[in-house]
Amino acid sequence: MDYLGVVLLVAVVAAAFVVIARSSIGQGHRARAERARQLVLAKRAAEADVNGFGDELSQLSILGEQDAAAADLYELATALHHRALEALIAARRPDDLCQVTEILEEGRWTLTRLTAWTAGQPTPSRRPPCFFNPGHGPSTRNIVWQHRSVPACAADATRVEAGADPYIRTVERDDRRVPYWEGGPTYDGWARGYYTSWRGNRLVADIVPSKV
Numbered sequence: 015m016d017y018l019g020v021v022l023l024v025a026v027v028a029a030a031f032v033v034i035a036r037s038s039i040g041q042g043h044r045a046r047a048e049r050a051r052q053l054v055l056a057k058r059a060a061e062a063d064v065n066g067f068g069d070e071l072s073q074l075s076i077l078g079e080q081d082a083a084a085a086d087l088y089e090l091a092t093a094l095h096h097r098a099l100e101a102l103i104a105a106r107r108p109d110d111l112c113q114v115t116e117i118l119e120e121g122r123w124t125l126t127r128l129t130a131w132t133a134g135q136p137t138p139s140r141r142p143p144c145f146f147n148p149g150h151g152p153s154t155r156n157i158v159w160q161h162r163s164v165p166a167c168a169a170d171a172t173r174v175e176a177g178a179d180p181y182i183r184t185v186e187r188d189d190r191r192v193p194y195w196e197g198g199p200t201y202d203g204w205a206r207g208y209y210t211s212w213r214g215n216r217l218v219a220d221i222v223p224s225k226v
């Protein structure tokens with residue numbers, strides 16, 4: 015190979031390296047941007063639930079001071095709200111949001127106990143969150159929906175049994191809103207956390223294996 019041939023070969027090889035390097039850098043940027051976007055979406059879902067829990071808690075602030083048992087439950091719920099907020103801030107991957115919703119599940123159950131106590135009612139049995147929107151809080155009973163037994167809050171159970179649609183939690187996917195169970199891996203951690211302590215329980219047997 016003459017001198018010109020060697021120069022040309024070196025130039026071609028160098029150009030090829032530049033193209034490959036640019037391409038892999040571009041792919042790396044796109045992958046990082048996509049991961050960041052998924053974290054924003056998952057955090058948005060969890061943040062809405064943390065805020066909803068906080069709103070319910072603030073409406074009960076006066077009740078919590080009425081007696082020692084209510085004050086203890088209120089203090090526990092407040093601590094859980096703070097823990098959920100800290101876990102939300104600390105989340106670095108969409109899957110980390112499972113820690114937020116696991117805390118929220120306990121928090122919503124604590125609020126249910128507090129509400130029953132202050133109303134002078136017996137403490138209801140602990141139940142899994144409403145399937146249609148875990149942010150609705152603990153379910154009140156299981157109903158049959160699309161051939162599956164699903165835990166539902168009182169409002170959704172009444173709607174479904176009257177032939178109406180439940181209030182299904184939707185999330186953003188590809189610039190449109192879909193039911194959360196069609197939201198893809200972005201929301202897996204968020205949904206799974208709500209049912210972590212219910213894994214293996216017959217009340218969630220029809221929903222947990224397939225989704226969370």
Ligand SMILES: [Zn+2]
Nearest residue numbers: 144150167170
């Ligand atoms: Zn519901």
